[in-house]
Amino acid sequence: MDKDLAKVIKFLKENDKVTAVLSLPLHLMDSIAYHCREKVLWGAHSDNFRDIEPLFPVYRQPLEFFVSTYNLSHIVVDTDYVSPELLHLSPNNRVFSAGHYQIYELGENERKLT
Numbered sequence: 835m836d837k838d839l840a841k842v843i844k845f846l847k848e849n850d851k852v853t854a855v856l857s858l859p860l861h862l863m864d865s866i867a868y869h870c871r872e873k874v875l876w877g878a879h880s881d882n883f884r885d886i887e888p889l890f891p892v893y894r895q896p897l898e899f900f901v902s903t904y905n906l907s908h909i910v911v912d913t914d915y916v917s918p919e920l921l922h923l924s925p926n927n928r929v930f931s932a933g934h935y936q937i938y939e940l941g942e943n944e945r946k947l948t
Contacts, residue, residue: 835865838933842910843869845930845937849908856900857910858921866910897921901940909938 835843839862846852847870855870857863900906911918913934918925923938930937 838935839865841932842935842937846870851907851939853907854905855908855910856906859912859915862910862912906940908940911936911938
């Protein structure tokens, strides 16, 4: 794990508002789940892939669907992977940055988009 991702993990672990997290790209979710012990939108380790079909291997639903359906509190974005602007994430909702990682906190309005 690089030092910037370690800072992201530390922020998530220490933030009481974190309840459910999505990361882009998805492979960051394993580290977040393991180190933070928070709910993440990811995983088919003991079941099948049907539960994650809407987002794996490609997104089949808009981001708003996942935010509202799973009541996500935060999104971790690797800006080397995707631009927050393409995701329509407001800079006003960015609560943390470390290197090319950014964390966005989603308020009640964002969670009820669909």
